[in-house]
Amino acid sequence: MGRSTRTLRVALAAASLSAAATLSAQNAPAPVSRADLAWRYLLMDANYATADSAGRLSDSTRAALNRIFDRSTLSFFGGRFTMTAAMMDTAITMASPSYRYERRVLPAAVMIDRRPARAVREGLTARLSRLDSAGPLAQAIVSAKARAALLVDTVSAERSAEFLTEPAALAKAVGAEVAALEKGRNPYAKAVGDLWRTYRGANGSLVPLRVIAPRAAATQPVGVLIALHGAGGDENMFASGYGQGIAARLARENDLLFVSLATTPFMTSAVQFDSLMAVLGRDYQLDASRVYVIGHSMGAGAAARLAQERPQALAAVVCLAGGAPVTVAGAPPVLFIGAQLDPIIPAARVKAAAAATPTGSYEERANEGHTLMVRGGVLRGVPWMVLKRRLPSSP
Missing domain, CATH: 1.20.5 (Single alpha-helices involved in coiled-coils or other helix-helix interfaces)
Known part of the structure; x- marks a missing residue:
């Protein structure tokens, strides 16, 4: 066999291996997002x-x-x-033994009324840029800009605010909100229903949140239930997950404004809470005697911090699979709920935090672990909270 024949065979073998590798790569499952x-x-x-x-x-x-x-x-x-x-x-x-995962294909060329989503977003953003962003509607403009920014041509697989959004409905809603702002009206004032938005908090930080307002919020003072998710989650966790959004349903049934936020900004300073309450107070009539906080894991730590630093503002707090001692004078009642099988924040640690909290009490979810305990914890914790009222401070 001559050199040319051997060279040809080597080349063919290399080509076959290359083709096989290409085919394998094409057939390989896409990375998990x-x-x-x-x-x-x-x-x-x-x-x-x-x-x-x-x-x-x-x-x-x-x-x-x-x-x-x-x-x-x-x-x-x-x-x-x-x-x-x-x-x-x-x-x-x-x-569910019949379960089979079917991957959802996210849109890669979103069109809204025959226009690219990007063009719709740019049009809305241009209109917002002409408004007074330092006036009384400043926070509303921040929210409208953030909502418009969700209108993208290619939906991100890494951001739930994008892949949980229905672009056409969002574009219509934001268009109406921008029109209201152009007339000098706050479109979020006394708004009823489920709304993703942002507010500008302490140090200029932008904090995303879901606000789910009961019908009563349009006509009368309502209490507030603030929900803080655990590590790796986001502002949609308590609103859509953790028991299919059971916390939001219980809040609505008790005429509470449900506010599910990004937790991280609340980990270092209670000033974020002050900014949040100022924004909510401009948009709704609030019943200051019924302000509650519930948190899971990292969010439980943030909830305990709020109880420690803003005790006079809260009627009750629930810490699920986490938390820390609350020792300040005048602290609200705090219910700590641990999970028997939790390998991340063991039940003994949660129980110890409760024992070190003068206003604390402790319960434990049997045969449950760190994350799936939240549904049962919410079903126990929210009814417990709403029985509490914060008495006015003595002059």
């Missing part, structure tokens, strides 16, 4: 809630499912998204 994990979490959340409500979870199944899901949480914290997805699939299948 935050959106993939979010959809899985919402499926897990829904299936767990359904099975729990129907009494289909034995103690052993509940415990096994919680342990697997908590391992997926630890994997998520470690950035191992593929492993996280596989563990979540296993957990979901335990709750």
Whole structure:
């Protein structure tokens, strides 16, 4: 066999290997995104809630499912998204044996009324730029700009505010909001329903939040339930997850303004709380005797901090799978709820925080772990909170 023949065979072999590698890459599953994990979490959340409500979870199944899901949480914290997805699939299948994950394809060329979403956004932003951003409508303009910014041609798989949004409906709503602002009116004042927005907080930081207002908010003073998510979550966790948004439903049933925020800005300073309450106070009539905070994990730590630093402003606080001692004089009542199987913040640690809190009490969720305990914790904690009222301070 001559050199040319050997060279040809080597070249053909190399080409075959290259083609095989290309085909393998084409057939390989796409990397797991935050959106993939979010959809899985919402499926897990829904299936767990359904099975729990129907009494289909034995103690052993509940415990096994919680342990697997908590391992997926630890994997998520470690950035191992593929492993996280596989563990979540296993957990979901335990709750719903017929489950099969079907990946949702996010829009890559969003059109709104035959126009690219980008063009719609730019038009709205241009109109907003002509308004007085330092006047009494400053916070409303901040919200309108942030909402307009969600109108993108390619939806991000890493930002839930984008992939949970319906672009056409959002564009119509923001258009109406901008028109109101142009007439000198605050479109968010006494607004009823579910609204994603932002506000400018301490040090100029932009804080995203979901505000879900009951009908009563349009005509009368309402209390406030502030919800602070755990690490790795965002402002949509308590509003859409953690028991299919059960906290928002309970808030609505009790005529409370439900406010689910990004937790991180609240970890270092209670001044963010002051900014938030000022914004809410401009938009709604608030019942200052009924301001409550509930937090999970990292959010429980932030909730405890608020109780420590703003005790006179809060009627009650619930810390789920986390928290810290609240020792300040005049502190509100604080209910700490731990989870028996929690490997992230062990129940003993939560119980110790409760024991060190003069106004604290402690309960524990049996056969549950760090994340899936939240639904049961909310069902217990919110009814407990709404029985409390903050008495006016003595002059």
